[in-house]
Amino acid sequence: MKYIFNTVCMALFCLSAMAQPDWAKKAIKSVFTLKTFSADGSLLASGNGFFVGENGEAVSSFAPFKGAAKAVAIDASGKQADIVAIIGANSTFDVAKFRVETNRSVPIAIASSAAQAGATVWLMPYSTKKKPDCQQGTVGKIENFNGSHAYYTISAKAAENAAGCPVLNENGEAIGLLQQPTIESDTVCYAVSAAFANSQTTNGLSINDQTLNSTQIKKELPNDLNQALLTLYIGSSVLDSTGYATLVGDFIAKFPNAADGYVNRAQLSCKAKRYADAEKDMEYAIKVADSKDDAHFNYAKLIYQELAFRQESPYSGWTLDKALEEARAAYRAKPFSIYRQLEAQILFAQQKYADAYETYSTLFNSDLRSAETFFAAARCKEMLRDTAATLALLDSAVCTFSKPYLKSAAPYLLARAQALLSAGEYRKAVLDFNEYESLMPNEVNANFYYVRGRAETDGHIYQAALNDFSRAISMEPTNTLYLAEKASLEIRVNLLDEAIKTSQACIDANPDLADGYLFLGLAQCLKGDKAAGKQNLQKAKDLGEPQAQALIEKYADNSTTDK
Numbered sequence: 001m002k003y004i005f006n007t008v009c010m011a012l013f014c015l016s017a018m019a020q021p022d023w024a025k026k027a028i029k030s031v032f033t034l035k036t037f038s039a040d041g042s043l044l045a046s047g048n049g050f051f052v053g054e055n056g057e058a059v060s061s062f063a064p065f066k067g068a069a070k071a072v073a074i075d076a077s078g079k080q081a082d083i084v085a086i087i088g089a090n091s092t093f094d095v096a097k098f099r100v101e102t103n104r105s106v107p108i109a110i111a112s113s114a115a116q117a118g119a120t121v122w123l124m125p126y127s128t129k130k131k132p133d134c135q136q137g138t139v140g141k142i143e144n145f146n147g148s149h150a151y152y153t154i155s156a157k158a159a160e161n162a163a164g165c166p167v168l169n170e171n172g173e174a175i176g177l178l179q180q181p182t183i184e185s186d187t188v189c190y191a192v193s194a195a196f197a198n199s200q201t202t203n204g205l206s207i208n209d210q211t212l213n214s215t216q217i218k219k220e221l222p223n224d225l226n227q228a229l230l231t232l233y234i235g236s237s238v239l240d241s242t243g244y245a246t247l248v249g250d251f252i253a254k255f256p257n258a259a260d261g262y263v264n265r266a267q268l269s270c271k272a273k274r275y276a277d278a279e280k281d282m283e284y285a286i287k288v289a290d291s292k293d294d295a296h297f298n299y300a301k302l303i304y305q306e307l308a309f310r311q312e313s314p315y316s317g318w319t320l321d322k323a324l325e326e327a328r329a330a331y332r333a334k335p336f337s338i339y340r341q342l343e344a345q346i347l348f349a350q351q352k353y354a355d356a357y358e359t360y361s362t363l364f365n366s367d368l369r370s371a372e373t374f375f376a377a378a379r380c381k382e383m384l385r386d387t388a389a390t391l392a393l394l395d396s397a398v399c400t401f402s403k404p405y406l407k408s409a410a411p412y413l414l415a416r417a418q419a420l421l422s423a424g425e426y427r428k429a430v431l432d433f434n435e436y437e438s439l440m441p442n443e444v445n446a447n448f449y450y451v452r453g454r455a456e457t458d459g460h461i462y463q464a465a466l467n468d469f470s471r472a473i474s475m476e477p478t479n480t481l482y483l484a485e486k487a488s489l490e491i492r493v494n495l496l497d498e499a500i501k502t503s504q505a506c507i508d509a510n511p512d513l514a515d516g517y518l519f520l521g522l523a524q525c526l527k528g529d530k531a532a533g534k535q536n537l538q539k540a541k542d543l544g545e546p547q548a549q550a551l552i553e554k555y556a557d558n559s560t561t562d563k
Helices: 002-019 024-030 194-198 225-238 241-254 259-271 275-288 292-309 320-333 337-349 353-361 371-383 387-399 407-422 426-439 446-458 462-475 480-492 496-509 514-527 530-542 548-556
Strands: 031-037 043-051 057-060 070-074 080-090 095-100 120-123 135-145 149-155 166-168 174-178 188-193
Touching: 024 031, 024 166, 057 194, 095 194, 120 149, 120 174, 149 174, 174 194, 188 194, 225 241, 225 259, 241 259, 259 275, 259 292, 275 292, 292 320, 292 337, 320 337, 337 353, 337 371, 353 371, 371 387, 371 407, 387 407, 407 426, 407 446, 426 446, 446 462, 446 480, 462 480, 480 496, 480 514, 496 514, 514 530, 514 548, 530 548
Parallel strands: none
Antiparallel strands: 031 043, 031 070, 043 057, 057 095, 070 080, 080 095, 120 135, 120 166, 135 149, 149 188, 166 174, 174 188
């Protein structure tokens, strides 16, 4: 009897063993449980996943990662490893691909084609047992999404907490990723295409992806260099300094022969005043760069910006001569106009204005022919005190635009107006000021109206000047400069009552200023009230106004005839 009992037990054992596929023993090594944690270290969620690559690439449900600051994977042997980066995710179908920190992982192959309805499949749970308990099932309904990917309905009861575990075909290939069941006791389960989960990746715009940003775990850079460069570009404006420095470090680690990573790190080093580190990175960037011209240009630009916009000398080895040398090296490698433009900017910073102008002039008929180029050349001529050439170049800058002008023309119209004003071309200056105001009505301020009013005064456009002084005063009612200028002009055009009011406002704004008393006294004298006028002129004299005595003698002295 004992023999028979043992024989039956052995038969049952063999039947149980045969029920498990041959590949199950190996596949169980690929399945792990994952745990995610909040920033304070508390457990956030648990789930499952499985490896799909030999370098720690794995897939699972995305839900456990939401809000997580840290995550770990625990394999069938109990070994724990950190999840170091999210490779991609899709919240709609609740899948994520990520990288586990491991020397080598045992992947489950992804089926090259979807399973058919009626096919036998196996649900592989996470297990620490040597002999896994695979659950057999049958594919029922299949729904296609995103083109060729399948969403499966499977007749089988999944093990408890099996979300994220693989669904395998008879060859041991993953066809799906188990979804969280609606009801634990349900005998039907659902799986999303494993190939879809494995296809998740980042691109250059993923840094702003809402799903990926719902987890604090680091996102892996795209494998494509151009997409990774786009990530760097966007990251420079959306990440804080620490986050961006980490991103640059990741870029260098992933693309060690791409110069861009070293250029960006050099820029960060400059901000931190680690100039020796920046120099080292820029020299290495030139060494590894495929485009030597671009690397030399970036080095020249970095040195120039540090010298031009920092008060202190940043680094003994960095001079404008060094920047010029790098800019010229870039141009020799490839004769791009932008390299010549930087050369001209450096020459201007060296106060070599004639050389800077000659360099800018080579760009007049290049792809950089623009208002900006003519304006930069005009500044060179301005520094050389060549007024005629300055105005001619500013004319060229404005002529790159056509009427009716767009707002982009406004800075050059304003620059020409100021140059015309300095050259004594007052009426022409007023025309440009008027164009500027029409383009930038919300940008003009009290000083603009004061300056234009002065130009109108010198151009004998008196009523317009009075209007502009009034506008300036309406914006800054207590500005004594504007009040005094208006009072002076009102006296000049014989608006004496208005001059008296304006002068009094000037005195009210600052009783210790001589200007208000000077113009008040002069207006009173001219109006015939010499006694009051002399009193106010004397007050102006007492406050230090040098013109007051001459006006007293001319207008307020009883022995002097009226005007």
